[in-house]
Amino acid sequence: MPMGLDQAELQRIDDVVAQRKKIAKGDTLFRNGDKFNALYAIRTGFFKTCVSSEDGRDQVTGFQMAGEIMGLDGIVSDHHTCDAIALEDAEVCVMPFDRIEELSREINALQHHVHKIMSREIVREHGVMLLLGSMRAEERLAAFLLNLVQRLHARGFSQSELVLRMTREEIGSYLGLKLETVSRTFSKFVEDGIVEVKQRHVRILNTDALKTLVNNQNCQAH
Amino acid sequence: MPMGLDQAELQRIDDVVAQRKKIAKGDTLFRNGDKFNALYAIRTGFFKTCVSSEDGRDQVTGFQMAGEIMGLDGIVSDHHTCDAIALEDAEVCVMPFDRIEELSREINALQHHVHKIMSREIVREHGVMLLLGSMRAEERLAAFLLNLVQRLHARGFSQSELVLRMTREEIGSYLGLKLETVSRTFSKFVEDGIVEVKQRHVRILNTDALKTLVNNQNCQAH
DNA sequence: CGCGTCATTGATGTGCATCAAGTGGTGTGG
DNA sequence: CCACACCACTTGATGCACATCAATGACGCG
Numbered sequence: 001m002p003m004g005l006d007q008a009e010l011q012r013i014d015d016v017v018a019q020r021k022k023i024a025k026g027d028t029l030f031r032n033g034d035k036f037n038a039l040y041a042i043r044t045g046f047f048k049t050c051v052s053s054e055d056g057r058d059q060v061t062g063f064q065m066a067g068e069i070m071g072l073d074g075i076v077s078d079h080h081t082c083d084a085i086a087l088e089d090a091e092v093c094v095m096p097f098d099r100i101e102e103l104s105r106e107i108n109a110l111q112h113h114v115h116k117i118m119s120r121e122i123v124r125e126h127g128v129m130l131l132l133g134s135m136r137a138e139e140r141l142a143a144f145l146l147n148l149v150q151r152l153h154a155r156g157f158s159q160s161e162l163v164l165r166m167t168r169e170e171i172g173s174y175l176g177l178k179l180e181t182v183s184r185t186f187s188k189f190v191e192d193g194i195v196e197v198k199q200r201h202v203r204i205l206n207t208d209a210l211k212t213l214v215n216n217q218n219c220q221a222h
Numbered sequence: 223m224p225m226g227l228d229q230a231e232l233q234r235i236d237d238v239v240a241q242r243k244k245i246a247k248g249d250t251l252f253r254n255g256d257k258f259n260a261l262y263a264i265r266t267g268f269f270k271t272c273v274s275s276e277d278g279r280d281q282v283t284g285f286q287m288a289g290e291i292m293g294l295d296g297i298v299s300d301h302h303t304c305d306a307i308a309l310e311d312a313e314v315c316v317m318p319f320d321r322i323e324e325l326s327r328e329i330n331a332l333q334h335h336v337h338k339i340m341s342r343e344i345v346r347e348h349g350v351m352l353l354l355g356s357m358r359a360e361e362r363l364a365a366f367l368l369n370l371v372q373r374l375h376a377r378g379f380s381q382s383e384l385v386l387r388m389t390r391e392e393i394g395s396y397l398g399l400k401l402e403t404v405s406r407t408f409s410k411f412v413e414d415g416i417v418e419v420k421q422r423h424v425r426i427l428n429t430d431a432l433k434t435l436v437n438n439q440n441c442q443a444h
Numbered sequence: 445c446g447c448g449t450c451a452t453t454g455a456t457g458t459g460c461a462t463c464a465a466g467t468g469g470t471g472t473g474g
Numbered sequence: 475c476c477a478c479a480c481c482a483c484t485t486g487a488t489g490c491a492c493a494t495c496a497a498t499g500a501c502g503c504g
Contacts, residue, residue: 051348054437059352073348075341082348101334105327112323118340119297125347126273126295126304130281132354133398137460167482176355178461183484199469199483215276359492389450400493405452421451421501 009107016103017041019094029070029084029092036074038096042066045090046165049073050173051082060174062124063087063148063166066155069117071097087165132176135214140175141185142213145195149204160207164200231329238325239263241316251292251306251314258296260318264288267312268387271295272395273304282396284346285309285370285388288377291339293319309387354398357436362397363407364435367417371426382429386422 005013020043023029029040032052046065052058061082064070074080075097104111131140145162153159164171168186169179177185189195194210196203204210227235242265245251251262254274268287274280283304286292296302297319326333353362367384375381386393390408391401399407411417416432418425426432 051352053352053356057356059348059355061348061351072341073345076338076345081345101330101337105330105333108323108327111327114337115323115340116298118337118344119294121344122340122347123295123298123303125344125351126281126283129283129347129350129354130273130275132351133281133395134279168484169482173355179483180462180485181460183482184460187484390452391450401451402453402494403492406492409452 004109005107009110012103013107013110016095016099017093021092021094023086023090023092025086025088025090027086029086029090030074030080031083032081034074034080036071036078036080036097038094039069039071039100040084040092040094042068042070043091043093045092046087047084047090048087048166048170048174049082049084058173060166060170062128063174065151069121072118072121087170137175137177137181137185138188139213140177141171141182141189142210144171144175145202145204146207146210146214149207160204162202162204164202226331227329231332234325235329235332238317238321239315243314243316245308245312245314247308247310247312249308251308251312252296252302253305254303256296256302258293258300258302258319260316261291261293261322262306262314262316264290264292265313265315267314268309269306269312270309270388270392270396271304271306280395282388282392284350285396287373291343294340294343309392350396359397359399359403359407360410361435362399363393363404363411364432366393366397367424367426368429368432368436382426384424384426386424 021029021040023045029047030036042064044066046063047070048060049062049064049070050058050060064084070084070092071080073082100110100114104114131143135143148164149157149159149162152162166174167179168182171177172179172182175182186195186197190197192209194204194206196205243251243262245267251269252258264286266288268285269292270282271284271286271292272280272282286306292306292314293302295304322332322336326336353365357365370386371379371381371384374384388396389401390404393399394401394404397404408417408419412419414431416426416428418427
């Protein structure tokens, strides 16, 4: 939500966001090829978005949690170009995009907010490209974990404990690794005393070690 | 440029785009950390954009040519988060972003156009993530070449011949490969009779073979 | 012409993929 | 309530694609 709005403006934005939709775990909110109508703000639950090439291979492009926006990919061609799948039961706000455009012509703060959301997504993807293009497995997983806890912490959860909502395979797809490599890398972190892992429950014991991994990209640097 | 505008609207958009700027080969249009003021539309020339992690490693996030827009990364934090570097002498239109926002409140077509440009960039990056996350070297280079000629063709250039404006190292950075691998993969394509390569001059002899490489991601598929 | 930059090619090494076997947790139906 | 099946996960053995290291060659520019 943008800041610095008066009561009437807030009310009008609320109206846009009025419609809710529940998505059961495993169901898709939208799918590649679907007509684009609206953006979706996650109220509760957890999603993955993925793109796929014709030959059936697919790539997780992101994991989204409460407060984050999905569907921006659909604007350019009026059709979605990726799938959004709920990793747990979820609820989203449906925000018809023509209404958003309409309203953001009148409310400057909303207009700028929309621009920032799209820009933020572009910058996030730059980070993923850096990760996929130049990091080793340990660095990738460390960056992934740090990013997740940071976002969870911003939502009031623990800085050091988290429950993964996705499988090793989905993590691997996101990070450009095979599930076995993800599993082995978790095991390595456990050996090194950096994290505790019990199924999908992860406790980070040494945040600094993870940060060092991401930054001091020790080997292979030049 | 958006379509379906009357004379007066076109004039007002023209005014925003009025300021020009020349960039010499090797110079930066903007740099990570610079204050964000404007978007840039390339009139002539060729750019790369790259992000870098603190430790000095960097990743090329894209190559931009005439008609494409740079600077979208700066909106979210009011500062640029990547470098834009001219790979040949270039000229850009400077489009102050507050003017764009102002005008797109009044001209619906412009507003939607801006949204589409940002969405297109998000979708493009999804494609790069798919490439970096799941393709092998030959597939990456094939996809890269096809993408380049397609964009050049849309600008009136040949469908089969192109001059690379970037080094093997820059191609490698973009594709998540080392420059030696890029070079070897070019050599392999030449052996297979798919392309002719003479320094940075590339002639595509068999477009279908490249397309097959990208789609039938033969090995490593599951 | 000589130097620096970019590119090619070969020899070797390694990080991750692949293949395969086995474990543990969960849900289901007899 | 237990047996069974299924799925996610772990772990080991092996192979391969690409990185790394190194030497040489080809432009292009001052």
